[in-house]
Amino acid sequence: MTPSVDDVAELEPFREGVFDLDPFGLRGVRCAVGHYTFPVRTFCGTCKSELVEPVPLSGGGVLHTFTVVRQAPPGVSVPYLLGYVDLPEGCRLMARIEPRPGVEPAIGAPVDLVPAIFSDGGSSADRLGFAFAIRNEHPDPKERHDA
Numbered sequence: 001m002t003p004s005v006d007d008v009a010e011l012e013p014f015r016e017g018v019f020d021l022d023p024f025g026l027r028g029v030r031c032a033v034g035h036y037t038f039p040v041r042t043f044c045g046t047c048k049s050e051l052v053e054p055v056p057l058s059g060g061g062v063l064h065t066f067t068v069v070r071q072a073p074p075g076v077s078v079p080y081l082l083g084y085v086d087l088p089e090g091c092r093l094m095a096r097i098e099p100r101p102g103v104e105p106a107i108g109a110p111v112d113l114v115p116a117i118f119s120d121g122g123s124s125a126d127r128l129g130f131a132f133a134i135r136n137e138h139p140d141p142k143e144r145h146d147a
């Protein structure tokens with residue numbers, strides 16, 4: 001289940017500067033030409049220009065491709081989905097993909113950025129990260145009442 005931002009606000013991020021909490025969103029940079037780069041860098045990932053400014057990135061995208069991870073270090077629960085997500089800004093990034101019960105993950109599926117807890121089962125502290133949840137294109141009316 002996807003945790004809410006309130007549930008995870010006390011966790012340390014897995015890496016500083018990758019996302020903001022309020023509102024929850026990824027950070028990137030945009031160069032003078034208009035290329036976007038994720039994560040934040042001191043130069044453009046496309047044209048290498050050092051004239052970049054920090055920008056918030058879209059909270060959703062499209063699942064480019066994915067795989068099912070069935071082996072992981074001790075303490076990490078498997079299986080889980082890992083995929084590449086294309087943001088509207090043109091960035092492609094790798095992230096966990098949160099399945100939606102009753103919906104088969106598919107290439108081209110719309111996904112939404114969500115907070116995620118990165119856990120190794122307790123040998124070190126849980127960390128806050130991000131994932132993408134497969135969007136429910138046809139929400140169950142009962143689910144809407146809970147939201």
Ligand SMILES: [Zn+2]
Nearest residue numbers: 031035044047
């Ligand atoms: Zn550029």
